[in-house]
Amino acid sequence: MTAQVETQTPNIPNFGEALKTKTPNQEAFERLARNKASVFGLVVIILFMLMAIFARVLAPHDPLEITSGQKFLPPAWVAQTAGGKASNPDYLLGTDTLGRDALSRVLFGARVSMVVGFIPTFIIVLIGTVVGMMAGYLGGTWDNLLMRLTDVIYAFPDLLFFIIIMVSLRDSWIGQFMNGLFLLFASLAIVNWVGIARLVRGQVLSLKQKEFIEAARAIGVKTPRIMTHHLLPNTLGVIIVYVAFRIPGLIITEAILGYLGLGLRPPADSSATFITSWGGLLLEGQSAINAQPWLLLAPAICIALVVLAFTFLGDGLRDALDPRMRGSQ
């Protein structure tokens, strides 16, 4: 027996316009815009994204082009190295051990970091939100399953998991696919979705008790609609803040794996989209750290800047979306 319940929008007089109130979203946006550090972070992120998109246009040289006789060139601010190499204004950041332009390689490295920051995040949010909401709202078996699964995944130190996945599957077909990026995305997603799932679950558990959910249930709103129209909008803020703090973690993981030689497989063809990553550049520069420290400097500064930018943005978003959290850890 199912009772069809007519839901009607009651006729509420529009106080909003008379009082000129702002929606919570507008207020949050204004709070964010007032936060100087967050705006700085946002600008830096946008600049790096532009850098990644237009790397081919911005790069002064082919990032894979080996120029004989132009090896070990110092950057523009070093007039001459101990070995007697003079800097060349054509190569602003100098050249590496093979004579490839360091600046062009750093520009192309931004592509991998940006992609690693955003694509796995998208998958993580999608899976994590759906599972977390089901576990939190439906409870029972779903919930138990999720909690046991997260226990196991949390027990595995995540960096070790990535390393082992990359080591063992790198040479298989799945590791070759998209120059190894597919495997990287997949392993990042496997580990990281549980964080969001647990977060959403906790949020839903507390929302479930609130009157407006009870009211929605009482007037006969179906479960899927409660999830998408009542629970999701109220967990969105927490998810956004979590994502802003999670993205730099993904970028760092990629850099570590690249530094261990387990990241992107360098393509032989310079028309490829992903040429090198900042972690890979650090690995290349590491062997010449005493003679050519500038090879490490540029990628290291880039990683530090991106990570800080996301942290500042995340701090601002947390303060803006949840004023009660202001100033806390």
Next chain:
Amino acid sequence: MITYIIRRLLWLIPVILVVGAVTFILMHNTPGGPWDTDAERRQVDESTRKSLEAFYGLDKPLWRQFVAYMIGDFNNKGKFICGLPCGNFGPSYRQRGVPVQSILFRPPDGDDGNPKPWYYSRFGYSLRLGLMALVIAIVVGIPVGTIAALKQNTWVDYLSLLVATAGISVPNFVIAIFLIIIFASGLKWVSVVPRTWDTLSVWVLPATVLGFGTLAFTARLMRTSMLEVLRMDYIRTARAKGLAERVVVVIHMIKNALIPVITILGPALAGLVTGSFIIETMFAFPGMGRAYVQAISQRDYSLIMGTTLIYAVLVAVANLSVDFIYVLIDPRIRLEE
């Protein structure tokens, strides 16, 4: 309490089994075997490879190899060879004739032919580096956090908050690169790869880099915790009864504010010991982390698996210790059964 501890300790067993199983399955699906195509080494011919595989038990079915590793197995002569429970991590595939536990835990021989003390082993080196990093983090982090809280909203506070935020978010290998470029390449105060690790001064740079994240986290946690304590009624009471400011700060504030900081120290040490492989590789430090990275590039399966398991256990034990420390120092928290 005791049943709780036992139950939590028993929970470690499935954790180790799962970590071991995942590592084992992945390792054995790799296309490259432990002794094939290596340009720098002599190629192993077919019959030698067969006899090596038979010697290491790699010709047996996968499940039996796993059981042999995790529990133990009977060898050809019917003698039981004990596995992981006896601390036997199996033989290294690359350093022939040397078991994994010897690589990680046995110190090298000294000049007089006798083995050096245990802390000269790879694990010992990593433990010492981790401890030193932890000491640096505490000795610097707690005062910085305290001062920042006492001088809230002054430039001291803002500066330490900025440095702490940077220290928490920027990964330690990036900080390492900056410090190496400044102190080793630029000022030439230290060399990146020292000739010997027997002098204390060469430890300062890697330990500082390794501990920087923990330092920043400690400072921020201490600041937050202090700010909370500052507003407590008992602080007002202490001042009201005319105690010297120094006594109020040290006895009433710092002592209470330290509680949350103490609870992070266990996992922090585990994080420092296990999270050091990049720093160890950068400084060519003779610790466990570098052995792990070398094992990865050499495909030394048993060494990778052994080190992964040790790391997993360390992390699990550290997480466990937090819960216990919480209960021990804060009577308000009750364990949920």
